[in-house]
Amino acid sequence: MVKGTPKHEAPEPLEGPVVATIVGGTITWFALFLVQLPFYGWFDDRGHAWWLWTCLAGGGLGFIGIWYVRRRDAAIKRAQATQAAQTLEAVDAADSASGIPEAESLRGPSPTLSAD
Template sequence: MGKKAYRHPAPEPFEGDIRAVTVGGTVLWLVLFVVQLPFLGWLDDHDRMWWLWTCLAGAGLGVLGLWYVRRREAALARGGDAGARSNT
């Protein structure tokens, strides 16, 4: 009944080294996938095969994310962010 809605301005977006973060996350998922390969029998016996496929999906999505980041950086380098600036 007496709730107040506090409105704060949105913070500025963080522009760090997005490519390094994406590559690091992708490599981490891929390493986790490879580390689990020797334990296929144990994973199958304990109904934990989803661990393996989750790591593979994470690595695949990381590759997709790297493709997206590279295209985004190329568009920003070409000046493709001019449309985004005019919308604000």
Template structure:
């Protein structure tokens, strides 16, 4: 069996407002869950209750996602601050406020 090799180098991952994106998605899942609750009987009559519970599961998994991405964001900032402090000690970066 031939080994597959990529033709191009993989692009750098996109960094954006990850925490805000996950919070927004979680709010949407919970909003869809709450919007479907008044129609619970309609969904039950048609064997579509999985729609309601999928939205609830999305909301609760989103809470786990918020916890995860906030921790990741804090770790990235902590690492950047430590690297900057180390560079200042080595004399490779000017102190804050100096040009």
């Protein structure tokens, strides 16, 4: 066995509230920048001014991240809607080809009203 060979398949990636996570992180970076800004002189005297600029860069990159994950989330939702529409069209095509009435199709019976 070769060293480093995986013994099992990798798990599926976790999907969570990605947009909310990125927005929260971006707000945190900007808040850290604003909290440290009044102490710029102290940081600069000690050679730690890069702390402020790191926080500002984190906030700026967070804006790019927000743009990216919002577009990604929209693309995933569009793909799911397209796939659902194609599945529904395939079911309708199969029903019409087999001659099964719509009430008995794979979508289940249609609701009927009784005159009791």
